[in-house]
Amino acid sequence: MLTKRLPAKLFWPKFDKTWPLKRGEEPRKKIAFAATNFSVERFQKAYQGKNSFSYFDIPTSCLNQQMNQKRQAEYIAGRLCAHQLLFDFAVNHAHLENDDKKMPVWPKGIIGSVAHCYPYAVVMIAKSKDYQSIGVSIVSRTESRTEFSLSSNAAYGVLTQAEILRFATHLDEITLALICSIKKSFIKATSPLILSYLYFDDVNVVAIDWIQGNAELVIERDLGGQWRKGQSFMAQFDFYHSKVISMLALPRQLGFELMFP
Template sequence: MTETEMSGTEMSGTGMPETGIPASDVTGITMPGTELLATLLPPDVVAVEAFTDDPDAVLFPEEEATLARSVDKRRREFTTARVCAHRALAGLGVPPAPVLRGPRGEPQWPSGVIGSITHCAGYRAAVVARSTDIVTVGIDAEPNEVLPEGVLDQIALPEEHDWLGPLMHGDPAVHWDRLLFSIKESVYKAWFPLARRWLGFEDAAITVDPLGGTFSARLLVDGPVLPGGVPPGRGQRNHDLSALPEARVPERLTGFTGRWLARNGLVITAITVPGR
């Protein structure tokens, strides 16, 4: 898949061209309980989104230092996304702190916080939660436009082509190929903080509920063991630990479920895994 600020997001190694709605087509900034993301996320997650860039926005010096060789476009999207992250942290009751990039481009959050960042033309957003409440989160926003030629064949499995075909000849309000791409970006963002390793587009099979606004992702590779595990006996064959009241049986990640929407010229996808 990609890294974790990906293409229209942070962590993207797809090399896709930036396309989408001009920033001038939408205006305003929304704070925690945001207009778009609030419909996709549980209450434990704080979200901040922006539709324009503030030319007077100020970064932490450590963040500013990472932009020394960046072009203006990259500087603007990075800055606004980081301002969203700072405000989201404040909404969570955590003092704002620099949000730097890890080795794979992943945002590095303060201790005890998990989060995700996305940006595309005309939209930036960040979400955060306490790691005691949410195990992992992944968000992605993309322009609601057809993918560039050849990209779908690079990202879609045969079984995904099967359900995509009828949808792409149906509702023209949603570019389903772009939605698939966005889902796979969110999958990677939710996966990486847990697994700390690459996940390819071909390593997760996606199914979409076109009416219910939900999706599921079935991992085709071994997933990491989820932090905290599950109570002894819940769907586990080995109950050897059940003699210890506080013991929890390890649970391996096998997939994700999430929600999506198409609105304001965007497709937005979100995955959250609640704490056990």
């Protein structure tokens, strides 16, 4: 188990721990944030020719042989952000392994979420006594102009018909990227709890408050147990280095309108 920081002689990236969702209030029960730049060039220079996983002493079992250099840098940057936050929480831990869905297995008492959008990796963690789950997502606004072009089929894979009608008067690439990010954060927060995969059309964004930086979502179908059609959630969002970042946290009590009790 890791009980101290990695050796100082290693290339240790700089972490941005400033709370990124500045439009709204910070949660009263702590959610920690860290981000770092995983530029392939910077990481390659730091490795000094060594394999990136062995350089940081990350088990090769975490290495997917199909990972290119960019994906390796992305993976490692996310794990380093997570380790930094776990150190800040004084949580003894080993390198985060993946479960069968390739999601990180967090230490006991911790919940968290990792997201990437080149060249940034972002992580949020919290204590499981405060939150059931958390989802963070970051989406590039510039990439959305091509990846989620309003004229493309991808746009209609993100939006429900109700959303197309609801946001028709101001449905630009930024709004589309925001809706995509919000839905991703919802899916990442809820998937571990319902033990099934969700899709973009399983949730409907019904309101966006650009001033306060929050959005309301509604489930479009029964997901089993306490997860019922029509149940609403609140997500927060803001812009991070010209990218859209969003977060949805589920408290221990299921009063979702009180996201930060």
